[in-house]
Amino acid sequence: MTxxxxxxxxxxxxxxxLAELRNRIIWSVAAFLVAMILCFLVSEQIxxxxxxxxxxxxxxLGNPNPVMQYTAPQEYxxxxxxISMVGGLMLAFPVIGYQLWRFIAPGLYRxxxxxxxxxxxxxxxxxxxxxxxxxxxVTPMAMQFFLGFADSSSLLTALIPGLKDAPVxxxxxxxxxxxxxxxxxxxxxxxLDISLKLMLAFGLCFQLPVLLTLMGKAGLVSARGLEGTRKxxxxxxxxxxxxxxxxxxxxxxxxxxxxxxxYEVSIFLIKRIEKKREAEMRADGTWVDVEED
Numbered sequence: 001m002t003x004x005x006x007x008x009x010x011x012x013x014x015x016x017x018l019a020e021l022r023n024r025i026i027w028s029v030a031a032f033l034v035a036m037i038l039c040f041l042v043s044e045q046i047x048x049x050x051x052x053x054x055x056x057x058x059x060x061l062g063n064p065n066p067v068m069q070y071t072a073p074q075e076y077x078x079x080x081x082x083i084s085m086v087g088g089l090m091l092a093f094p095v096i097g098y099q100l101w102r103f104i105a106p107g108l109y110r111x112x113x114x115x116x117x118x119x120x121x122x123x124x125x126x127x128x129x130x131x132x133x134x135x136x137x138v139t140p141m142a143m144q145f146f147l148g149f150a151d152s153s154s155l156l157t158a159l160i161p162g163l164k165d166a167p168v169x170x171x172x173x174x175x176x177x178x179x180x181x182x183x184x185x186x187x188x189x190x191x192l193d194i195s196l197k198l199m200l201a202f203g204l205c206f207q208l209p210v211l212l213t214l215m216g217k218a219g220l221v222s223a224r225g226l227e228g229t230r231k232x233x234x235x236x237x238x239x240x241x242x243x244x245x246x247x248x249x250x251x252x253x254x255x256x257x258x259x260x261x262x263y264e265v266s267i268f269l270i271k272r273i274e275k276k277r278e279a280e281m282r283a284d285g286t287w288v289d290v291e292e293d
Contacts, residue, residue: 024099031095036088043080046087047188050195053135054186057143068188079189086196093124123210130206131199133258139198141251147184201244205259209266216270223271226263233263 039046051068058066070076097120105113215221226233234256241255 020103024103028092028096028099031092031099032088035091036084039087039091040080040084043083043087046083047080047192050083050135050192051188053140053195054143054147054191056140057147058184060144061147063184068186068191070188075187075189079192082189082192097124119210119214123207126206126210127203130202130204133206134198134202135195137254138202138251139195141254142194142198145251198244202255205240205244205255206262208259208262209269212263212266213269213273216266217273221270223267223274226267226270230263234260237263 054068055066070079101117101120108116212221212226216223237256237259238252241252241259244255
């Protein structure tokens with residue numbers, strides 16, 4: 001029969017874990033709030049940085065004075081708050097990740113710590129690389145594509161950036177003076193939403209090596225299996241590229257040629273993990289050779 005003292009002793013570790021979790025959450029929330037306030041102080045500069053791709057696209061299409069608008073009194077303020085929250089989360093992530101690590105590390109073996117820590121560091125780095133790729137390469141192409149439809153060169157300007165710089169015929173110039181003049185009146189929050197979604201999509205796509213390598217370390221996938229499914233991986237990457245990029249073939253190909261090498265990198269990393277695991281098992285005498293068909 002379990003005594004009251006035994007119950008109290010068994011409950012003590014749980015209480016300690018809950019107290020530890022509370023402290024880690026408090027530190028994480030405090031770091032996020034401080035980071036959000038700091039980002040709010042420079043939120044206008046961050047907004048200008050995020051809107052820079054559409055500014056370049058508008059200038060390339062002949063608008064010498066790009067203008068964005070907001071249609072509600074509170075819209076601009078909440079746009080800056082949105083930027084501050086996203087920026088604060090990214091800025092505070094090292095602290096949040098450290099608090100998460102300090103909470104789970106005591107329950108891991110030394111080998112598990114050594115395996116998990118590199119992925120905890122690589123994940124935000126790859127996310128930032130993917131987000132930067134979207135901001136500096138994909139988003140400008142997307143803005144050029146979408147805004148090109150309202151340009152005098154119509155569809156060809158959207159599909160072929162720089163076509164606006166080519167000489168236009170006299171007939172086209174005359175036709176542009178008739179009918180309704182369609183101009184872009186962009187809203188700040190909607191344009192920002194496109195930029196942030198692209199950055200999020202590319203940041204997540206660049207997590208592919210982290211995900212596959214973790215699965216390889218856990219024994220869920222193998223290098224040979226990934227090599228055998230290359231053709232399916234190519235189709236899947238192209239499908240994802242078609243979903244997260246603008247509907248033009250160039251940006252889809254850019255995402256494919258950026259993500260597919262990460263698939264090959266994952267195979268290389270898993271091969272190294274498997275060789276290391278094999279060497280350790282041979283040293284322990286637990287390795288069993290499997291005959292290939």
